[in-house]
Amino acid sequence: MTEPAAPLPPGSRIGILGGGQLGRMLAIAAARLGMRVHIFAPEEHAPAAEVAAERTRAAYDDAEALAAFARAVDVVTYEFENVPAAALRAIAPHAPVRPGARALEVSQDRLEEKRFLNQIGLRTVPFAAVSSAAELHEALARIGAPAILKTRRFGYDGKGQVRISDPADAEAALAALEGAPAILEAVAPFRRELSVIGARGLDGAVACFDPGENEHRDGILRRTRVPGDIPPAARAEAVLATGRLLNALDYVGVIGVELFETDQGLVVNEFAPRVHNTGHWTIEACVIDQFQQHIRAICGWPIGDGARHSDAEMRNLIGAEADEWREIAADPRAGLHLYGKGAARPGRKMGHVTRLGPRARP
Amino acid sequence: MTEPAAPLPPGSRIGILGGGQLGRMLAIAAARLGMRVHIFAPEEHAPAAEVAAERTRAAYDDAEALAAFARAVDVVTYEFENVPAAALRAIAPHAPVRPGARALEVSQDRLEEKRFLNQIGLRTVPFAAVSSAAELHEALARIGAPAILKTRRFGYDGKGQVRISDPADAEAALAALEGAPAILEAVAPFRRELSVIGARGLDGAVACFDPGENEHRDGILRRTRVPGDIPPAARAEAVLATGRLLNALDYVGVIGVELFETDQGLVVNEFAPRVHNTGHWTIEACVIDQFQQHIRAICGWPIGDGARHSDAEMRNLIGAEADEWREIAADPRAGLHLYGKGAARPGRKMGHVTRLGPRARP
Known part of the structure; x- marks a missing residue:
């Protein structure tokens, strides 16, 4: 057991990965508490940067820029869950990342996420890992149709998902995901x-x-x-x-x-x-x-x-x-x-x- | 009668004179409506600038900087009432200033302010203009003591004020204001x-x-x-x-x-x-x-x-x-x-x- 760290005092520097509306509203909240915000975002026009004291414009795979950013702040957080693991590794030696890497890892992979939820006793819909047509047919036989085939990673706002209403549509669904590792999920009425x-x-x-x-x-x-x-x-x-x-x-x-x-x-x-x-x-x-x-x-x-x-x-x-x-x-x-x-x-x-x-x- | 101007759409540029906490909270409110904020403030560390998209650091008597600032925004407002009249004149040709010059003029001079309030039928405490020891004694005789002698301009948070409990203190009070034009106000119980x-x-x-x-x-x-x-x-x-x-x-x-x-x-x-x-x-x-x-x-x-x-x-x-x-x-x-x-x-x-x-x- 280590002693809990002292709270960061007002005037501390908050680093936020991501420059969208969630980062913008986080930056406003941080400013209200007297904190200084530093936005890290690759895009030219980052809405969050307009309400932040500092801004780094660089790619999420630019380890040098990430390290410099992390050295310039007291804590790092993020506004999106698809932060690359390598980015976290570049930041970790210089500043704490909160929430931590474990939450990111689990949430970035729909299969890991559902397995984790079940492991800790939380119910999910039935699901199965799918990396081939054979696995998909097996999964459909077990879970039934309709079901939803989703990429394991990088889905948001309904993207990377195909609904399978009939087992005959299985191949087309798999093709639509272009070979990405997938998960078949039962449709919960x-x-x-x-x-x-x-x-x-x-x-x-x-x-x-x-x-x-x-x-x-x-x-x-x-x-x-x-x-x-x-x-x-x-x-x-x-x-x-x-x-x-x-x-x-x-x-x-x-x-x-x-x-x-x-x-x-x-x-x-x-x-x-x-x-x-x-x-x-x-x-x-x-x-x-x-x-x-x-x-x-x-x-x-x-x-x-x-x-x-x-x-x-x-x-x-x-x-x-x-x-x-x-x-x-x-x-x-x-x-x-x-x-x-x-x-x-x-x-x-x-x-x-x-x-x-x-x-x-x- | 002119047609009312169309509302400024989201994305418009709001200029704020002043970089303190009121400007900071105004900037946050403007950002929430999708506006871009530009802070004009002379001090190096301006809390408002930390939540603004743009910032001009220049003095309030720098007419050139004020004009450039005004040209870069769609409307100008301010977070403090002691904006110099010359600053407004530098801005006015390039952007509307809201609230307008009249409100500033009246509020910058305690004597004008009270006269204006009375003119429009609003009650104030009894008051008198004071620019000499003779006027102060005359005012004290009419208003009575205790009373408060205040500079007409540039007072805030109790600064530029002297309480006169006894008419014998009149000269000392006047000296404390260092010859600035003043107003004597009755103390309202x-x-x-x-x-x-x-x-x-x-x-x-x-x-x-x-x-x-x-x-x-x-x-x-x-x-x-x-x-x-x-x-x-x-x-x-x-x-x-x-x-x-x-x-x-x-x-x-x-x-x-x-x-x-x-x-x-x-x-x-x-x-x-x-x-x-x-x-x-x-x-x-x-x-x-x-x-x-x-x-x-x-x-x-x-x-x-x-x-x-x-x-x-x-x-x-x-x-x-x-x-x-x-x-x-x-x-x-x-x-x-x-x-x-x-x-x-x-x-x-x-x-x-x-x-x-x-x-x-x-």
Whole structure:
């Protein structure tokens, strides 16, 4: 047992890998606590860099730039889960990385992720590793169709996924993934999808925000409502599952855990080792939101208790929906967030809007 | 009548004169709406510049730098009321300045300010212009002692003020102000000080946040509570006075109006043509806070309605009180703000903390 590290004092330097909207909102939260933010991102236009004191523009495989970045900060975190393992190795000698490498490794591979969840006693849908047509047929025979074939790595927002409705479509599905190692997952006929934004401090303290009910369309989150229509028992179970996961990973920071409520109970779909789109409602509905919570955790500060003062509904503004800013601005109580991105490409998350309601139940 | 200007779209460039904590919180609010912020500030270490996309470091009397800054943005605002008139003249040909020059002129001179308030039918304490010992004695004879002698210009946080308890102290008081043009103000025996954070849009719409009850010590704000113990009639009167002032100034943006509740009713003490320390509680207690509200107004957007979902108490962290961050961070529901300033000099505002409570009354 080592003594817990002293909390990083105000004025400390927070390094963030990634320059998108999550990094932008993390940078704002860090600034609010008097921290100095340093963004590491390869793209020319990084929305997060516009609210940060320092910025390094370099590729995630530039070990020298990563080491210099790490030497210039007191702690490193990230806004996306596909940080290359080599990048972490370049950073690790110079600054702590929080959440740690274990959470990243597990979450980067859908197969490892589901195996890990099962190992720690959390239920998932049935799944099987697939690296050949023979394995796929065997897996389909066991799991049944419809099922979803997914690449094990680098999937997000519905990308890298093919639905197999009939075993006859197996070869075409495999071809669509271009030979990438894959996982076949049973389709869970679920009543609803929910998610929990959890947090774990450096001292091991755990706190979760209330679960939200999510709606997706075309694989992209459209809306999160809190508390939504989630039954109390499912809410409690989801929070307990999140706590178990945080402890099993010896996690530090905020995590986003997606679950399905099925006729057979809750199953964990996946988790993201970072602040999460389904937690944006916390900005308006909580004194300490998910971004503050993450910065507190990675700085070794006590974490907030996840309390919310209001019910909330968050809607994403996808692609051209960002043009609705005029109408949304005309609602005198709508919390509008725009991410400072350039072109509103289809499917691109351009902003979100949160509306609060009085807290209807405890 | 000219058509109201179209609202500035997301991605527009907001210029802010001043690099302190108010500029920092304005910059964060602007970034949330997808705007790009450009800070103009002479000091090397400007807390606002750490959350801004662009920064100009130059003096407020550098007309060339001001003009270049104004050309590089779509609208200019400021975080302090002592912006030199010459600076506004350098900016005006290139970008709109909001709030406008009239509000600045009036608020920069305590004598003009009180005269203006009286002209539009708002009560103040009795006052008199003082530019000589003879005038001071005459004023003391009329207003009585105790009274407060203040410089007409450049006072803040209790600076540039001398209390005169006895007419015999008149000469010493005048000497303390070193010959600066002054105003003698009656001391109002007040039950409480309150303030209203009001806003007026480019379209003339007006909205006020609920009045707060303020506590000062040594001339510096210590605490604001909303709604505090302010009687309903005084709340209504304070809001109406603020609306009248906003309209009379043809104001655009957020204003902070300080009032005293006396045995003879409300009197207006002073106003600041900017976001205001007594409005920091709105960050946690409102979906659209005073900083968002100001950015919306100066961008020609519809303003929020000033609704709050919670009661609130805001406490300033002055000087070494910022060292309390560890204890405050241990409160899992305290909204802590630290401004990223360097040395915690006595009397310096280093941060603040807001705590919410359920809304006790409408």
